[in-house]
Amino acid sequence: MVRPAAAGTRRADARQNADKIVDAAIDCLGRKPAASMVDIAQAAGVGRVTLYGHFSSREAVVEAALARVIERGQGTLDGLDDTAAEGDPREVLRRLIESSWMLIAQASGVLEAAQATLSPQRIHDLHAVPERRVLALIERGQEQGVFRDDLPAAWLSNALHHVLKGAAADVNGGRLDPEQAPQFITGIVLAAAAPQAPAAPRAEATPQAEAAPHAEAAPQAKATPQAKATPRAEAAPQAEESNGRTS
Amino acid sequence: MVRPAAAGTRRADARQNADKIVDAAIDCLGRKPAASMVDIAQAAGVGRVTLYGHFSSREAVVEAALARVIERGQGTLDGLDDTAAEGDPREVLRRLIESSWMLIAQASGVLEAAQATLSPQRIHDLHAVPERRVLALIERGQEQGVFRDDLPAAWLSNALHHVLKGAAADVNGGRLDPEQAPQFITGIVLAAAAPQAPAAPRAEATPQAEAAPHAEAAPQAKATPQAKATPRAEAAPQAEESNGRTS
């Protein structure tokens, strides 16, 4: 069996295998959250027994994968802050998407797998920090006036993740060229987040879709309950379906 | 057993039950694509055996659910065309979202379930028509100059579906108030689809995120393969994960 006693006494190849397994899990679960242990073991190039030697259960593998993918997200965000610390939030967001939209989308898949096996509390613990960093970026943009504030920052953040996850699914399904994905994503996202002019720029059409009319009085009244702290899984009677949030 | 011989000889309660089952399937699969036959039977208020009396397999139930939800989408689109036939595409899109975003999102879930059990060909047959109608609406908007044409219509359509599906997941998870969902969705979507000004409206910041710079030369070069006709599932080695498309 692996994991004899102290963590320092493990053999080198054992540590490498554990590493390969986590990476394989991120890859498999990112593409297909319902991937089986056999899938993961094969992708890692190890036997099923070896996998269980390193991780006592599916839950353990998923948790390790989620932890690592979030850790990577943190690294990316750190690098971004180093470069563009107080730069234009639009530019920071653009760089974030271009440099790591794949990572984020992958993380969404892993997160979905996690929601099927891990406790909501554990997920929240792992996931809350990077989630809030993106949210903070959006809020900063709102304060600076470069992002719209007629919609709650939490919704803008969620919509961003939905588009990223969807784009990843499109790429996996051959419906979107990975090369132009970042350009397409930023094209959508930056436009969606930009401040909205009261009247439209072009065309003389009659009713004029006024994006968000009655939203002025109470801009972020409700719909912003979570995104603050604990309240993760409370409502929703039996649904435990897809979600997709991440760094 | 149900379904004796001719379709006209079925008893009234039998037809009603079959109906309830399909509705229950739409509801269950819409919220959780992996819902089991037991879940569906319970939601329909019938026994498991009765369910199998009406539908010979899970595949049959899923197909019936997908067919009905798509049929409903067609009805919605018909009603929309009646009212706003050649109206401003922005207004049509806004009405479409406000009147039936829930339906569309539900359909995404059912479609995801279908992708796990039905043949890609069958899915495409059922799904192609409403898919193209939304696409046509977007293309019409592009031609009229009220929607951006620096991104392919297929990508705008896909992104729309991603946001709708994500919003549904948020509502199911208690992260989004169903009341304000349509307003939030249209706020995002209409802004994302609007024609992009070369320079931004506000703020004097330096680098100025130029939404889609290098996209002019070859506007919809690649990334539009499907959305035309057949090519549905061809690429993507083993992924068969979420996708989300519909009426």
Place this chain on the structure above:
DNA sequence: TATAACTCGAACATTGGTGTTTGAGTTAAG
């Protein structure tokens, strides 16, 4: 090189979902 650490195929038990059969009870409809 000797030993503990590690890998791994095969085989087993368990669980949860699917699909079927049986047989008794209920109900729509002629």
Place this chain on the structure above:
DNA sequence: CTTAACTCAAACACCAATGTTCGAGTTATA
């Protein structure tokens, strides 16, 4: 009111995934 149609709980066979055990073989490392 009579019968064919329908419902349904219980029990069965089947399958795929999880998690475990065994025992033989390989390899890092002191």
